[in-house]
Amino acid sequence: MIKRISIALFCICLFCAWNGWNGRISRPYVRQSVFVGYTDVTTNMTANNLPAPLITAASSELTAPTYSAYKCFDNVSTSSYGWLSAQLDTNHCWIKYDWGTNRSYTIQKYNITASHRYNERTPHTWYLWGSNNGGARVQLDYQAGYTFTSNETKSFEIPNTSEYRYYLLDVVRVGDGADNDYTSIQEIRWFKGVYE
Numbered sequence: 001m002i003k004r005i006s007i008a009l010f011c012i013c014l015f016c017a018w019n020g021w022n023g024r025i026s027r028p029y030v031r032q033s034v035f036v037g038y039t040d041v042t043t044n045m046t047a048n049n050l051p052a053p054l055i056t057a058a059s060s061e062l063t064a065p066t067y068s069a070y071k072c073f074d075n076v077s078t079s080s081y082g083w084l085s086a087q088l089d090t091n092h093c094w095i096k097y098d099w100g101t102n103r104s105y106t107i108q109k110y111n112i113t114a115s116h117r118y119n120e121r122t123p124h125t126w127y128l129w130g131s132n133n134g135g136a137r138v139q140l141d142y143q144a145g146y147t148f149t150s151n152e153t154k155s156f157e158i159p160n161t162s163e164y165r166y167y168l169l170d171v172v173r174v175g176d177g178a179d180n181d182y183t184s185i186q187e188i189r190w191f192k193g194v195y196e
């Protein structure tokens with residue numbers, strides 16, 4: 001009996017020595033993720049519902065398809081045309097990007113590019129909302145006091161850690177903030193963080 005207990009204790013000691021009693025047994029190795037940058041996850045659109053299953057929509061469009069919502073996501077910044085609302089900014093003009101059923105991203109940065117013309121129509125004050133059902137939404141960002149020059153791109157990082165299917169940019173004011181004008185955006189791009 002004593003011999004068996006001695007052999008068992010000896011085996012336990014060997015096991016502990018092999019793995020390191022103070023380290024590897026009690027604390028499994030966990031790799032720490034390190035942020036290394038952003039990657040553009042925007043799918044370029046050719047119509048408000050193409051390519052499927054993506055859908056974009058806006059509070060209004062001055063003329064379709066010339067100023068349709070998808071012109072904000074076509075990856076074309078060189079033309080005079082982007083999205084242009086038919087409403088004045090006092091109506092909270094908004095534009096929405098929907099990745100489609102069972103598709104979502106954790107967006108942590110977005111770019112806004114102004115149109116070539118009419119700087120008085122570029123976003124001045126806005127909210128960015130995230131949603132997974134198109135109804136209930138979470139405020140992801142709020143910016144105020146911006147002005148854009150022609151075709152200028154500005155980047156905005158947001159501390160978001162959740163995936164959303166819908167992202168909605170809700171423009172409160174345009175131009176210098178005192179205007180009462182249409183809302184125009186040439187391009188919006190969505191980025192997620194890359195971690196290694």
Ligand SMILES: [Ca+2]
Pocket residue numbers: 071072073074075076077081082186187
């Ligand atoms: Ca565009």
